Amino acid sequence: MSEYILGIETSCDETAAAIIKDGREIVANVVASQIESHKRFGGVVPEIASRHHVEQITHVLEETFEKAELTMDDIDAVAVTEGPGLVGALLVGVNTAKALAFAHHKPLIGVHHIAGHIYANRLVQEFDFPLLALVVSGGHTELILMKEHGSFQIIGETRDDAAGEAYDKVARTLKLPYPGGPKIDQLAQDGQSVIDFPRAWLEEGSYDFSFSGLKSAVINTLHNAEQRGEQYLQEDIAASFQASVVEVLVEKTYRAAKNHGVKQVIVAGGVAANKGLRKAMEEKFAGEASALMFPPISLCTDNAAIIAAAGSVAYNQGHRAGWDLNANPGLDLERYAQRNK
Amino acid sequence: MNILAIDTSNQVMGVAIYKDGQVLAEYTTNMKRNHSIGLMPAIDHIMKETDMKPDQLDRIAVAKGPGSYTGVRIGLSTAKTMAWTLNIPIVALSSLELVAYNGFGFAKYICPFFDARRGLVYTGLYEQTDSHLAVRKEEQNISFEAWLGQLNEMEESILFLSQDVELHRSMIVSILGEKAVFPSVDQFHLPKAGILASLAADRDHELTHEITPNYLRLVEAEANWLKEQERKRNE
Numbered sequence: 001m002s003e004y005i006l007g008i009e010t011s012c013d014e015t016a017a018a019i020i021k022d023g024r025e026i027v028a029n030v031v032a033s034q035i036e037s038h039k040r041f042g043g044v045v046p047e048i049a050s051r052h053h054v055e056q057i058t059h060v061l062e063e064t065f066e067k068a069e070l071t072m073d074d075i076d077a078v079a080v081t082e083g084p085g086l087v088g089a090l091l092v093g094v095n096t097a098k099a100l101a102f103a104h105h106k107p108l109i110g111v112h113h114i115a116g117h118i119y120a121n122r123l124v125q126e127f128d129f130p131l132l133a134l135v136v137s138g139g140h141t142e143l144i145l146m147k148e149h150g151s152f153q154i155i156g157e158t159r160d161d162a163a164g165e166a167y168d169k170v171a172r173t174l175k176l177p178y179p180g181g182p183k184i185d186q187l188a189q190d191g192q193s194v195i196d197f198p199r200a201w202l203e204e205g206s207y208d209f210s211f212s213g214l215k216s217a218v219i220n221t222l223h224n225a226e227q228r229g230e231q232y233l234q235e236d237i238a239a240s241f242q243a244s245v246v247e248v249l250v251e252k253t254y255r256a257a258k259n260h261g262v263k264q265v266i267v268a269g270g271v272a273a274n275k276g277l278r279k280a281m282e283e284k285f286a287g288e289a290s291a292l293m294f295p296p297i298s299l300c301t302d303n304a305a306i307i308a309a310a311g312s313v314a315y316n317q318g319h320r321a322g323w324d325l326n327a328n329p330g331l332d333l334e335r336y337a338q339r340n341k
Numbered sequence: 342m343n344i345l346a347i348d349t350s351n352q353v354m355g356v357a358i359y360k361d362g363q364v365l366a367e368y369t370t371n372m373k374r375n376h377s378i379g380l381m382p383a384i385d386h387i388m389k390e391t392d393m394k395p396d397q398l399d400r401i402a403v404a405k406g407p408g409s410y411t412g413v414r415i416g417l418s419t420a421k422t423m424a425w426t427l428n429i430p431i432v433a434l435s436s437l438e439l440v441a442y443n444g445f446g447f448a449k450y451i452c453p454f455f456d457a458r459r460g461l462v463y464t465g466l467y468e469q470t471d472s473h474l475a476v477r478k479e480e481q482n483i484s485f486e487a488w489l490g491q492l493n494e495m496e497e498s499i500l501f502l503s504q505d506v507e508l509h510r511s512m513i514v515s516i517l518g519e520k521a522v523f524p525s526v527d528q529f530h531l532p533k534a535g536i537l538a539s540l541a542a543d544r545d546h547e548l549t550h551e552i553t554p555n556y557l558r559l560v561e562a563e564a565n566w567l568k569e570q571e572r573k574r575n576e
């Protein structure tokens with residue numbers, strides 16, 4: 001018999017529900033985006049995100065079940081993002097999941113949001129361990145080593161801004177409309193890397209990242225140019241900034257992949273949609289032993305299918321959350337992984 | 342009719358089971374704690390105690406605020422989802438109205454309020470009729486001093502019900518004098534999920550998808566944005 005997992009995700013500004021079959025096949029995947037609402041504020045306003053979630057959640061669930069042509073009776077477990085994320089936003093999903101699981105006597109599974117981003121790739125291709133995941137988004141920049149299902153070892157992470165955050169901040173400096181990250185990528189396609197922005201390599205052998213210095217360098221460069229009465233093309237600023245971010249991401253991922261002899265390299269999270277990053281990764285890993293994989297763009301941004309995919313593994317490993325499951329905005333990935341054992 | 346009532350809109354967390362015209366069980370905590378942790382274990386407990394299965398429920402009742410934004414959403418996410426997935430009606434009541442019913446039968450005018458910081462309160466004025474409480478002054482988020490000034494224009498005495506009453510008692514008395522009445526037992530200030538359940542038995546239900554929290558206040562960013570739009574229009 002097939003296994004059906006319902007996933008729920010409300011950690012930021014997408015209200016999402018999905019049903020997946022046997023851990024790997026999407027049956028329905030519904031996302032209600034709030035981008036239009038947050039645009040006017042130039043970023044996500046947490047309280048407004050939470051308000052939208054509570055208005056949208058039953059609509060999203062209904063659409064999910066209609067598309068799947070299934071009912072709660074068919075569902076084996078309810079998986080929900082318990083963290084990290086915005087606490088008020090997470091709470092809507094967590095309490096919704098508890099209500100569904102309780103009303104139908106189904107197991108409840110708490111899922112780490114980053115585990116979801118990594119498992120996005122399993123909806124396309126089965127994992128081959130050990131594997132390395134580079135998770136890059138507005139909230140995360142992490143290199144994660146997986147030796148088996150449900151095991152996550154963070155070998156590198158950002159010490160300040162997430163890569164996506166740096167994109168958004170630079171976009172704001174360039175006065176690009178929200179969300180600015182993808183627009184920088186777009187501009188960069190038409191620009192030249194004419195400014196040599198710094199690359200933060202940190203200590204020898206470190207897989208950690210740092211993007212706050214780069215962000216300041218961009219702001220200073222623009223400011224100094226303005227004082228000299230000069231002007232750079234926006235496209236060139238974007239291309240130069242992107243070249244710096246991408247080089248560090250690619251190089252560190254490549255070294256980590258070599259050092260740990262991984263069979264697969266997965267690039268996941270919202271920034272995995274970045275064309276510049278995709279191209280540079282593909283060039284670097286061409287002909288290498290580790291297979292490079294990008295989940296489809298629709299699965300890179302936040303959605304609930306990826307939460308259900310990670311939830312399916314946790315479910316099969318015997319993980320069960322209690323009725324006291326809470327939102328955990330600072331949920332630690334490694335501790336979460338140990339709990340799954 | 343079997344009803345599960347849920348209130349997590351303020352410091353008190355309450356759940357109750359109503360069956361065959363009476364409240365079978367009521368569970369209340371009055372502590373500063375995270376309702377997201379406590380709510381579902383409380384529901385699980387009270388359902389077991391009353392031998393009630395989710396599919397035997399006919400109706401869900403929920404207090405929709407005003408109150409803690411997060412608290413209100415914990416209750417509404419749970420209640421809306423249960424009503425939707427069990428395909429049963431949901432009745433959402435104002436959290437102020439719920440507290441006002443603690444004074445039903447004891448006073449003609451009842452003013453429930455919740456402290457909203459910086460001199461503001463969420464409040465409204467209820468008036469007793471033969472069968473129920475009617476809204477005499479709409480619920481609002483207002484400076485308590487201004488509100489008490491409005492109430493002082495009335496002749497009759499008013500019963501004040503609020504868990505935050507001690508914070509404001511001296512101001513209430515200084516403005517309204519003898520017209521201000523307080524219950525002699527503190528318990529009357531606390532919302533009761535059992536009352537919520539009983540009230541919900543006779544109320545019209547709403548469309549589950551359409552129920553939204555009764556925040557009584559815009560998000561600050563949104564209020565500022567609206568002001569900015571207004572300013573631009575007038576330029």
Ligand SMILES: [Zn+2]
Pocket residue numbers: 113117137269270301302
């Ligand atoms: Zn994400």
